[in-house]
Amino acid sequence: MVIVRLFFALILAACIISGAVLSTFALKWGRDIPDFRELDNLTLGSTTRVYARDRSLIGILAPTMPGGGRINRTLVTLDEVSPYMVAAVVTSEDRRFFEHYGLDPQGVSRGLIRTFNGERVEGGSTLTNQLIKNTLLQDRYEGARTPERKIKEWILSVQAERAFTKEEVLRNYLNVVYWGRGGALDIIGVHAAARSYLGKDPKDLTLAESVYLTILLPKPGRYFDYAAYRPLMRSLLTRMVEDNWITPAQANEAWREKLAPRGWKVAYDDQGNLKGAKLVNPNAKNVAGVVTERAPHFMQQVERELIARFGRERVFGSGGLTVYTTLDPKAQRAAEQASRDAVIPSGATLGMALLDPQNGEVLAMVGQKLHGNRPPAEWNNAVQGARQVGSSIKPLLYTTAVDLGYGQDHTEPDQPVSFPCVGCPGGVWQPGNFEGRVSGRNVTLRYALDNSLNLPTVRLADRIGLPAFTTKLRQLGLPVPERPNLTLSIGTLETSPLKMAAAYAPFANGGLYYEPSYLRRVETASGQVLYDSSRDRPKPRRVWSPQVAYVGMDMLLGVVNDLGQTEGGLAWRARIPGRQVGGKTGTTNDVKDLWFVGLTPQAVGAVWVGKQAGGVMPRNAYSGTINPPIWKQMVEGALAGKPPARFEPPEGVGFKQLGAVRAAYVIKKTENAPTTPHVAKDTRPRYTWVKSLPEDPATMIVALDRQTLLLADEFTPADRIVRRRIRVQDLPLYQPQPRQGSVSTPVTAGTAQ
Template structure:
C-alpha cells in the first residue's frame, strides 16, 4: 500500500512489508508500540533520553544518583514548613477562639465602666488634723499631680518598667518572668503589667487561673484604649491594696507613716512601691527588715531607670523608712467608732468621699489616753483592774477627748459610750439636786445614823456614823445613810426624773437603792449630765460631729447652737456646785485638787468595788473616769478617790494648763457661806416623806423653779441620744 496523507493531513496506516521480511500475515506484528499510544512521543523521548544517559560513559554513577537525594531533602523541609504553617494557623484560630469565649463571659465592651470607688470618710480633729479614716478603702482619692514625682515612679520601676511603652500586655515581661520562674533566679514573677493588675482589682476576683489571666489581658487592652497612661496609673495608685485595710497610696501613707501621700519621702515611697507585691508579708509594722530590704530593691531599680538621682538613693538607703507609731496609741479610733455610730442620723446616704469635722482636741485625746494607760500599767495588776474609760467635754457637750479602753488594738469595745456600769456614789448629785429643789440647802442638817427600809440596812463606806451633818458635808464625804434619807424624802421617782432631766437616758429603777447609784449608766451620759452643773443649769446632749463636707468642700451639715434648754434653776446650781466643791476641799476628792482652780465633782464606788468613778469639772471642762473589769470581777478596793482620782488629776492638770482659772457658776453665792442656824436634830430624824411617816414635824417643801426642757428641741440632738443610748422608738 502506498504512503500518503489524507486531505486533513492525518497519516494513513502503512501495511507494506519491509524488504527482506516474509510476507506471511502471521509474521506481521500488529501490536501498538509506545509511540502509537496517546502521548507515546513524550514517553519515547523520555525513554530515549534515559537510555542515552545510561549509555553515556562521561557521566559517573554518583552524579546521577545525587539529584534525587537533594529533591528528597527539599521535600522533607517543605513538609516541615508546611506543617508549621498549618499548626500556626490552627494555634491562632484556637487562641482567637479562647479569647472570644472568655470575652463573651465579660460584659459588652460598650457597657464596661470603671466601678466607683467606695467613699472614704475622713474624720478630722478640731484643728483639722486627721484622726482616722473610715470606709472600705481607708483613705481618700488623690490625683497623680498631688504626689511627689518619685512616688508613682517607684511603682513603675519595680512593678512594670515598660509601662509607658506596652499596650497593656507586655510580651517581653511575660517571657522574662517565665525565664526567671523556670531558672529560679531571684524572686518568681508573674509578668502582669500595672494595667493588668488594675484590671484584676477593678473587675475580677483574686482567683488564679488561665481563664482569669486571659480575661485580665482583655480588660487591660480595653483600659489602655479607654484611658491615658497617667490616668491608668492614677487609678492604680488609688485602688491597689497595701494591707491593714488600706486601699490606695493615701490610705497606706496615713496607715504606715502617719502622713498624707503628698508628704512621703523617697525612702517611704520606695517602701510603699515594694509593699504591693506581698502586703501582709512586707508590711513595715509587722516585718520591718523585709520591708526595708524590698524598698532597697525598689531604690536600685529607680536609680537604674533614671527615676531617682544616685545621691538621693544613697541618702534613702542610709536612712530607710520606718513606720510611725499610731497617734494616741490608737485611742482616736474610739472617737472614729462613735462618729460612725451616729453618722447616719446626720447623713444617711452619700456616694462620694466626705470629711467630718469633730470637736475632739488631739492634745487632750493624747493626754487622756496617757493618763489612763500609765495608771493601769503601773497599778492595774496590783489592784486587779484591767480596763478604764475617760470622757472629757466642754460644758456645752462638745466632746474634747474620749478613750474607750486601755488598748484599741486589743479590744474595740467602747466602754465610754457602750458599757453600762453602776455609778455608785457618783449618782448622788441627782439625789441632792432633787432635795435642793424641794427646799433644802447645803446647810440643811440630816442625821447620819443607821437606817432600815423594809429590811434593807444601807451602811456608809467607813461603816461608822457622824450623827447630825449638813448636806454639804454629807455629800463631800459621801455618806450613804444621808443620801438614802434624802431619796426617801423626795421619792425615788423624783430622783429618777431629775437624772433624766439632766440627760441620763439609760433605764433607771425607781427604788430605795437608786440613791446609791445601783442603776447602770454609761460614762458618756453621766459626764453629759454633770455638764449641766458646769454651765449654770442648761441641759446638754454630748456631741462629737461639728460639721460634714464633701471632698471638694461642699457643706452637707453644720451643727447649730442647741441643747435641752434650762434644766436647773440658777440658785439650785449654785448650791450644788458649792456642795460638790467641798469634795475637793475636805471630802473624798481632796487628793485630786488642782491648786488655783475652782473645781467640783463627785467620786463613786459600786458594790464590792466592781466599779470606781471620778467625775469632776471646772468652768471650762467636764471629765469623768471609770475603772473596772469587763467581766464584772471585783477590784482590790479601787475606789473613786484613789486610782480614778489620780487619772483625773493627771489629765486635768495637762488639759487646764495655760488657761485662766474661772469660778464655777454661782460660786460666790454659797461658797464659804456661814451655816444657817438649824434646829437641833434628834437621833434618827430624817425629815421629808420618811420623817412624816415616822411622825416627825416637817417644814413645808419649797420647790426650785427649774425650767423644763424646751419643746421642739433639735431633731438631730434627739436622734443622737436615741442612737447612742438605745432609747426612742
C-alpha cells in the same frame, strides 16, 4: 453504643442540674449584695479635713467602706506610687490583671472544683476580687471563705470592672490592701506600708524595695524572718522579667541592692547574697510614724456625727467637707499627758472626757490608757463604754431632793435598813455602807455625801420616790433601766464618762442641760455652710432652777474641800490651787469600776478606770486615790493661763452654818421686782410698772426677760425676770421663738455598791 450514649446523657443531666442549682444560689445571693458604686468614695478628692477650735488641722477623714474595710488616711494616686511597685504587685498577685474582666477563668474553675470536692474555697482571687473582699464584703464575712461570699465577690468584681478603669481598680486596691500590724493599728495601703517598713514615700520606692513589700502581701508575718523569705524576692524578680516589666540587668541590680527594712540589721556580699540578718527592733515598723491624725477617739466621734447628720456621700463624696470642731488642742494635750502619767492597776485602762459646761462643747477626749507614743486601741471608753457609775450618781439624787424642797441640813438615819426584794436572799435587800461602817445616828445630806454613805442615800431615795429620781436622770441624758429599783440610788446605772460629764454640767451653768457636741461649723468644698453651731445646735433644756443647781454644786464643792487627807476626805486630791473644784468619786461592787466626775466654772469632766473586758481589780484599788489626780492633771493643764472664775450664787440662795461648813440653801420666797423701770428701745407698745395702772380687764401681768423684752420662759435666769402689765391684744408681740430639746433612750443596768 447504647451504654456510651447513656453515659453522656447522665453527664449532661448532671451538668444541667448543677447549673440549675448554681443559678438558684447565685440568684439568691445576688439579691443581697452591697452597692459597688461605694468604691467611688475611694477617690483622693473625697477627703474631709477636720480642724480644732484654733483652726489647726486634727486629721483627714478618708472613706470607710460600708462593708467595714478600713482605709489608710493618706490615699495615693498611681502617679504617687513607684512604677516598680505597680509592676511587682501585678506580677505577684494577678498576672492576667490587664486581660480579664474581674474574674480569672482559670482561677474560677479551680475554685469550683475545690468547692464540689468539699475542700477550702479558693480560686479566682484577682486584684479586683481582693479589692471587693477588703472593702464591700469584709464586715459581712470576717474573712470566711464560703461559696456565698465567693459568688458575691465575683458578681461585684464584674460590676466594678464595668464601671471603673483598670487604673482605678489598681489604685483602689493599693490604698486598701492589708500589709500587717504596726503596733496597735493595722498597716493599710501602700502609703502606710512604705512608711512603716521602709521609711519612704511610695513614689520613692526602688525596684528592690517594691519587690520586698510585695512578698509581704500574702503573709505580712514574713517581716520577722528576713533570711527565710529573701529567696522569694529573687523568684518575683524572675517572673517580672518573664512578664517584660523589667530587664534581666535591672533584676540583677535590684538583687544586689543592700536592702535593710526598718528594724533589721542586714549584711550582703557583692553579689547580693545574704551574709547575716538580725532583727534589732521589732517595733520599728510601728504605724505611729505614718499616722498624722491627732485625738483619734475624738475623730471617731466627729466622723460618726458627720455621717449621721449629712450622710456618707456628702462626707466622702463631692470633694469632702471642711469641718471645724470643738476640740481644744491645749486641753487635749493635757488629757493625753494625764492618761500617759496615770497610775492605774495592772491590766486596767481608762476613759476620760472634758466639756465646756456653758455650751456642752467637747474640749478633750481620751478613750484608752496611753503608753508613750503608741497608738491607742480603737475602742473608745469615753463614749462607747457603759459602766456602772457607783457613788458618782449620788449628787444627782441629792439635788433632786433639793428640788423637792429638802435642804442640805435634812437628815436621814445612818442605820441598817432592809427593803422587800424578789430574788434576794430571804426576800429582802439590805444595803450597807462601804466596809460596813455604821454610825447609828442621823446625818445631814451634806455629811452623807461628803462621806459617801449608802444607808442615808437609799433611805432618801425611798423617801422622795424612784419616779422623781428617774425622771430627773432622763432629763440629764442618762439611760435608766427599764425596771429600776432602789439600787439605782447607789450607782447601778451604766453609762459613759461623756454622759456623766454632761449630767454634771448643769451644776456649773445654772441648771441647763446641753447635749454634748463636737461640731462648730461644717462647709462643703464650694464653701456652702451646712452647719453652724450658733444657728443649728439644739437649745438647752432646763433641769434645775439656778438656785437648786447652785445648792447641788455647793455640795460637790463640799466633797472635795470639806474633808482633807487626815479627815478621810474622798476627793481632796482633785483640788487645784486658786480654783473652785467640786466633784464626786465612785467605786462599784468588787472594785470593777472607778470613777471621778468633777467640775470647775470653766470645765466639767469625768474619768473612768477599769478593765476593758470587765472584771475585778485589786481590793485596795480606790477611786479617791486613782481617779482625782488624773482628772486634776487634765483640768489643770486645760485651764493653764486662764484667770480663775468663781461660782456666784444667784438671787434666791442663802447660806447657813452646818457644823464647821457654810452650806447653801434655796430661799423659798424671793422678790424679783427691779428698782428702776427698763425702757424698751423699739417700736413695740410701751409697758409700764405693774403698780402704775389700775386693774383693767384689757390688760394682763406678764413675766418678761429684761434682756430680750420677750416673755420669760424656763430658760430665763431668775435675775433677768421682771413683771409687767401689758395690753392683752399686744401679747403676740412678746412671744419668744420656740426652743427644742431631746431625751435619751433608757437602757438596762446591773448591780453595784
